[in-house]
Amino acid sequence: MASRWNSRVSIIFLFCFPELLLSAVVTLDSLEIYTTHEWLTSTPTVYFKCNEEKKTVLPDVKKAHAVYHFKGEESFQPLTNFTSKKCKRCGFYEKDRIKFDDVFDEWEFCPSDFTSPNGIYIHSKDKEFNATFLCDECVKRGAVDNLDGDSHHHNEGHGVQWYIVIIVASIVGSILLMMGVFVAYKYWLKRKRQQEQARFLKLFEEEDDIEDDLGLGPLSDSI
Numbered sequence: 001m002a003s004r005w006n007s008r009v010s011i012i013f014l015f016c017f018p019e020l021l022l023s024a025v026v027t028l029d030s031l032e033i034y035t036t037h038e039w040l041t042s043t044p045t046v047y048f049k050c051n052e053e054k055k056t057v058l059p060d061v062k063k064a065h066a067v068y069h070f071k072g073e074e075s076f077q078p079l080t081n082f083t084s085k086k087c088k089r090c091g092f093y094e095k096d097r098i099k100f101d102d103v104f105d106e107w108e109f110c111p112s113d114f115t116s117p118n119g120i121y122i123h124s125k126d127k128e129f130n131a132t133f134l135c136d137e138c139v140k141r142g143a144v145d146n147l148d149g150d151s152h153h154h155n156e157g158h159g160v161q162w163y164i165v166i167i168v169a170s171i172v173g174s175i176l177l178m179m180g181v182f183v184a185y186k187y188w189l190k191r192k193r194q195q196e197q198a199r200f201l202k203l204f205e206e207e208d209d210i211e212d213d214l215g216l217g218p219l220s221d222s223i
């Protein structure tokens with residue numbers, strides 16, 4: 001019961017604030033490098049890195065012109081994750097023992113890049129590499145965004161407004177209902193009092209009748 005309530009709350013929450021979606025995990029699906037930058041050794045050390053995140057070394061990638069496929073469960077996976085619609089500056093690099101590391105490519109990696117329904121995004125650079133990435137959640141989020149259309153932020157505002165309208169309407173409805181019940185109760189009390197008064201008066205009249213029948217006039221009061 002509590003968990004169902006929680007999930008309902010989180011769905012409403014996500015509906016109102018899509019920017020705060022849970023992290024969307026990105027895995028590396030395949031990689032082929034066309035070149036190695038290292039002159040002295042034949043086996044390169046290739047790694048992936050996004051701005052201000054740690055390096056992800058790809059230990060299997062040793063040869064150029066070989067396509068490496070990944071299951072997404074390797075020890076270095078996931079490569080990164082997106083916590084908002086914001087892009088990250090990421091790249092593939094090769095460690096260099098002497099000078100600065102070599103760059104295969106560095107680019108703006110965005111959740112919106114994942115447009116194909118199977119959640120795949122291919123990024124390649126001539127004479128450098130061809131990489132495919134997987135991010136299912138990015139596609140789901142993209143679909144939601146597309147449903148909202150161009151005026152995404154506008155609609156988002158509407159979502160919040162609807163939420164407020166529903167809350168205000170239910171509060172006003174409750175107040176009206178309580179007022180209705182109160183008025184009905186007051187009316188019922190009034191009716192009841194009137195009925196009691198009528199019965200009381202009737203009782204007096206009956207008593208007067210009995211006294212008259214017994215022939216007891218005002219005299220009886222003085223006895």
Ligand SMILES: *[C@@H]1O[C@H](CO)[C@@H](O)[C@H](O)[C@H]1NC(C)=O
Nearest residue numbers: 023025053054079080081082
């Ligand atoms: C997102 O990725 C960062 C860095 O890759 C990691 O430290 C963090 O735990 C991840 N968060 C989630 C929720 O997976």
Ligand SMILES: *[C@@H]1O[C@H](CO)[C@@H](O)[C@H](O)[C@H]1NC(C)=O
Nearest residue numbers: 030032067122124130131132
């Ligand atoms: C890159 O790799 C993908 C998946 O292996 C493949 O479908 C695509 O044709 C490749 N692109 C190039 C330019 O080699």
